[in-house]
Amino acid sequence: MKNKAFLRIGVLCAIGLVLIFFALRGRGSVEIEPGSSVVLELSGAYVEAPAAPLLARLLGETARPFASLLSSFAILERDDRVATVVLHLKSLDIGWGKAQEIRGAIGRLRAAGRKTVVFLEPVSFSPNLEYYVASAADEIYVPPGTALPMLGLASEHLYLGGLFEKIGVEIAVAKVGRFKSAAESFADKEMSESARLQANSLLDSTFDQFVTGIAEGRGLSVDEVREGIDAGPVRSAELIAAGLLDGESHLHALIESQDGPHVSSSTYQGVTGADVGFDPVAEFALIYGTGNVVSGSGSVGPSGAPVFSSETVGDALTDAAADDRFSAIILRIDSPGGSALASEMIWDALNRARESGKPVIASFSDVAASGGYYVAAGADAIVAPPLSITGSIGVFALRPVVGGLLDDLGINVFPMTRGTHADFYLSAEPLSPGASARLQSLVEETYDLFLERVSAGRGMSVDAVNTVAQGRVWTGVQALEVGLVDELGGLREAMNRARLDAGLSLDDDVALVPYPPAPTLADQLAELMNARIATWLDGSALGVFADAGTPPARALRELRAFVTALPLNQPLALAPVVPDIR
Numbered sequence: 001m002k003n004k005a006f007l008r009i010g011v012l013c014a015i016g017l018v019l020i021f022f023a024l025r026g027r028g029s030v031e032i033e034p035g036s037s038v039v040l041e042l043s044g045a046y047v048e049a050p051a052a053p054l055l056a057r058l059l060g061e062t063a064r065p066f067a068s069l070l071s072s073f074a075i076l077e078r079d080d081r082v083a084t085v086v087l088h089l090k091s092l093d094i095g096w097g098k099a100q101e102i103r104g105a106i107g108r109l110r111a112a113g114r115k116t117v118v119f120l121e122p123v124s125f126s127p128n129l130e131y132y133v134a135s136a137a138d139e140i141y142v143p144p145g146t147a148l149p150m151l152g153l154a155s156e157h158l159y160l161g162g163l164f165e166k167i168g169v170e171i172a173v174a175k176v177g178r179f180k181s182a183a184e185s186f187a188d189k190e191m192s193e194s195a196r197l198q199a200n201s202l203l204d205s206t207f208d209q210f211v212t213g214i215a216e217g218r219g220l221s222v223d224e225v226r227e228g229i230d231a232g233p234v235r236s237a238e239l240i241a242a243g244l245l246d247g248e249s250h251l252h253a254l255i256e257s258q259d260g261p262h263v264s265s266s267t268y269q270g271v272t273g274a275d276v277g278f279d280p281v282a283e284f285a286l287i288y289g290t291g292n293v294v295s296g297s298g299s300v301g302p303s304g305a306p307v308f309s310s311e312t313v314g315d316a317l318t319d320a321a322a323d324d325r326f327s328a329i330i331l332r333i334d335s336p337g338g339s340a341l342a343s344e345m346i347w348d349a350l351n352r353a354r355e356s357g358k359p360v361i362a363s364f365s366d367v368a369a370s371g372g373y374y375v376a377a378g379a380d381a382i383v384a385p386p387l388s389i390t391g392s393i394g395v396f397a398l399r400p401v402v403g404g405l406l407d408d409l410g411i412n413v414f415p416m417t418r419g420t421h422a423d424f425y426l427s428a429e430p431l432s433p434g435a436s437a438r439l440q441s442l443v444e445e446t447y448d449l450f451l452e453r454v455s456a457g458r459g460m461s462v463d464a465v466n467t468v469a470q471g472r473v474w475t476g477v478q479a480l481e482v483g484l485v486d487e488l489g490g491l492r493e494a495m496n497r498a499r500l501d502a503g504l505s506l507d508d509d510v511a512l513v514p515y516p517p518a519p520t521l522a523d524q525l526a527e528l529m530n531a532r533i534a535t536w537l538d539g540s541a542l543g544v545f546a547d548a549g550t551p552p553a554r555a556l557r558e559l560r561a562f563v564t565a566l567p568l569n570q571p572l573a574l575a576p577v578v579p580d581i582r
Contacts, residue, residue, distance in 0.1 A: 030270035032081045035260035038268050040072065042133070043090035046098060048290045048334040048365050049299070049306060050514035066098055066365070067286065067332075067512065070491060071273070073105035077112045078276040084115040084258045088251060088265075089134055091123045095366025096206060096387035096581070097476070099133050101490035103213065106136040117141070117258070119251050122148055131244075132210055135217035139246040141254055146236045150244065152229050153207050155581045157199060161189040168404025172431045174439040176447035177394025180471025182370075186398060198472055202389070205475040206581050209387055218243055280511035282327040284498055285320035287515050289313050289331055293338030293346070293371040308335045308372070310342040314349035316516045317360075321353035328359040328498035330512070331379065332491065337370025340395055340446045347453060350378045359501035363494035364388045364485070369473055373484070374450055377457035380501060382485040383494040384476035391484055393454060394471025395447040397439055403428040458483060 032038075046066035076085055087106070092099070109116050116137040122130060127148055134140045142148060164171055164186075171187035181195035191199075215225045220243055228242040239245040255262055272278075290299075291306035297315075301307040313331075320329050331350065337343065354360050362368070362376035364384040369392040376382050384390055406413055406428055413428040424435040431439065451469060455462045460483055468474075468482040479485045487493060496506055504510070 030267060030275070032079065032263060032268070032271065033261045034081050035083045036081055036263050037084040037086060037255065037258035037260050038076060038082050038263045039086045039088060039255060039265050040076070040268070041088045041090070041265045042069075042092065042102070043088075045093035047306065048332050049288050065514075066094075066101075067491060067514075070101065070105060072269075073102075073109065075271055075273060075276055075278075076114065076268075077105075077108050078273075078278070079271065082114060082263075083260055084117065085109055086255055086258060087116065087118045087134075087137060088121065089118050089130055090121050092130055092133065094129070095389075096129065096132075096209075097364065097366040097385035097389075097490070099129050100209075100213075100385045100387050101492075102133050103136040103217075104490060104492070106133075110136075110138060115258075117254065119249070119254050120146075120148075121251075122146060125149055128153060128210065132213055135214045135244075137217070140244075141247050141249040142236050142245060143250060144236075144248045146248070147234055148236060148239055148245075149232075149234045150229055150239060151232055151234075153203060153210060153581050155199065155203055157185070157191060157195070159185055159189055159191065161187050164400075165189075168402070168406075168408045170401040170404065170430060172399040172401055172436070172439070173396060174399075174436070174443045175394065175396035175471070176444050177396075177469060177471025179473070180392070180394035180396050182392075182471075183396040183398060201478070202473060202475060203581060205478055206387060209475075209477065214244070278509055280509045282502065282504060282508065283325050283511045283513050284328045284330055284495065284502075285316075285323070285326045285515040286512045287313060287316045287320060287329060287331050289333045289335055289346070289372065289375060290365075291335060293335060293342045293375070295339055295342040295345070308333075308338065308342075308346070308375075310339075310345040310349075312516075313346050317346075317349045317353040320515050321356035321358060326358065326513070326515075327502040327504070327510075328361065329353060330361050330363050330491070330494055330498055331376070332363045332365060332494075333368040333372050333376055334365035335369075335372035336367050336389075337372050337374070337392065340371060340374070340450070343371035343374040344449070344453075346375045347378045350375060354378070354380060359498050361494050361498045361501070363491050364390060364476065370394065370471075374453060377454045379457070381487070381497050383487050383489050383497055384479060384485040385490050386475065386477040386488050388476040389473055390476060390479045391468070391474040392471055393450055393465065393469035395443050395450060396471075397443050399427070399431060399439065401427065401430050403430075454484075 046064050046069055048066055051065050051068060076082055106116055117139045118134040118137040118141070120130060120134045120140055120142050122142070128150070131148070131150065161171070173183045173187045175183045178194045179198050181192065181198065184192055184195060211222055211225045214220070215222045218225070224243070228244060231242070233239045233242055233244070236245060236248055240247060289308040291301065291308050293308045293310070294301065295310050297311040298309050299306060299312060317329065317331070320326050350360060360379050362379035362382045364376070364382070365388065367389045368376055368384065369390050373390055373393060403413065415426050415429065417423055421434055421438065423429070423432050424438055451462050451465050454460070454465045454469070458465070468484065474482065474484065476485060476488055480488055487497065495510060495512065499506055499508060499510060
């Protein structure tokens with residue numbers, strides 16, 4: 001026993017020494033010569049979460065906080081020693097809301113006098129989002145012979161009713177809101193007219209902003225961009241002729257052609273805010289609400305995906321409100337919703353945080369819908385990117401009826417009940433009319449409370465909220481028009497709103513502090529262990545297929561997170577499987 005105890009102590013000490021080594025190794029200022037060209041790589045996924053602890057990074061954690069990327073842009077914007085920024089843009093695993101925030105950051109670089117050049121390295125046949133980001137720069141180049149199909153936008157919507165029918169499972173549904181299509185995605189085989197209307201509205205809004213953004217970035221008219229897309233360009237020469245690209249080049253040649261000393265992305269990471277004159281006069285707490293809304297504590301669900309948990313986020317809101325060092329709170333939401341009960345618990349914590357007198361601003365990322373919007377409705381203000389997905393004010397409940405599946409498997413079920421309506425709890429038989437009525441009543445009561453929460457938070461009548469609710473999903477720009485958000489923008493605009501509400505000037509520097517603080521070493525070890533076990537267990541055929549990059553696979557990833565994190569025995573405030581518009 002003593003040997004094992006000494007071994008554990010030795011391992012922890014060794015880990016501690018490694019952490020100290022890596023922490024000290026990154027210290028020291030970086031010399032940047034005037035007129036330098038800096039390379040910044042953009043690729044993969046950026047998460048709405050604090051930076052992974054150093055231990056997690058040492059053990060292979062690669063998730064990068066989106067706020068850190070925006071911070072890199074802000075430092076470049078202030079660094080007058082930098083003349084040119086070369087953006088090496090690869091495939092991005094983000095949504096349109098984050099894409100717009102990156103475009104805004106590129107635009108601010110240009111406004112600050114930095115020349116911005118993009119080397120676009122497409123790795124798929126759906127490069128629209130990456131090109132949309134690139135179009136904010138002064139110049140765009142691609143490798144010679146690049147295929148870059150600029151053919152418009154498309155989305156695919158999965159309906160799983162036929163699958164469940166084949167395996168003998170019936171899905172009983174209770175819902176409120178004619179646009180609450182999340183339920184029909186699981187229960188039906190066909191797209192309803194309401195779902196089709198909603199999907200077309202989202203696609204129209206996205207396409208309009210897509211074309212307008214490209215036109216503004218490339219100095220073209222909207223008609224010229226539409227005509228260029230409809231011409232069906234695929235090869236780079238066609239896009240150059242249409243004014244959508246500036247030329248072909250390899251990355252090394254493009255970097256070498258820029259004036260001044262060249263600074264790599266890894267080297268420039270050593271430049272801090274203090275190096276460019278960042279001097280904060282206040283601190284804002286940045287609290288993340290990422291993933292499905294669930295009851296309980298923790299930041300990662302059984303599938304390994306992030307979760308927006310009621311206790312963890314609720315405690316963070318309460319503690320940040322009581323912490324004198326914070327002048328304001330920003331709740332950054334990237335969530336399609338989830339448990340209606342958990343949403344109500346977080347909403348209550350947010351309202352109690354507002355009682356401190358500190359501004360509480362909700363900042364939307366790619367998605368803040370249904371339960372995610374429920375929580376945000378209590379904030380002092382809501383700021384959303386024009387292409388974020390929000391709304392979906394509605395509720396549904398799903399009750400799988402597995403009697404057919406059990407029959408096929410040769411399993412007999414003999415139900416027994418006490419109480420006239422106890423059949424409500426049975427899962428092997430279809431719901432009786434009485435049980436269906438009770439399930440519908442439960443959902444309607446939750447929906448009424450949802451309307452009340454939005455009505456109070458947005459200063460709208462319940463009838464006015466109900467008109468724009470009904471489970472309908474909106475883009476950010478549409479949500480502004482119907483009164484569901486206060487202004488358009490990303491994290492930067494949310495900080496500006498918090499500055500003004502906290503009595504500060506827009507020119508005042510503010511430190512954005514992820515909250516709650518980083519976990520202890522013991523907590524890090526426990527969370528990493530749980531995450532590794534969850535990843536190892538998730539080796540099913542669904543898990544393997546869902547790791548592919550196709551739109552159906554991305555939808556299946558959402559389904560996997562849904563079935564592993566959310567309770568199916570209570571009302572859900574969950575948006576439809578968000579269409580992957582590419």
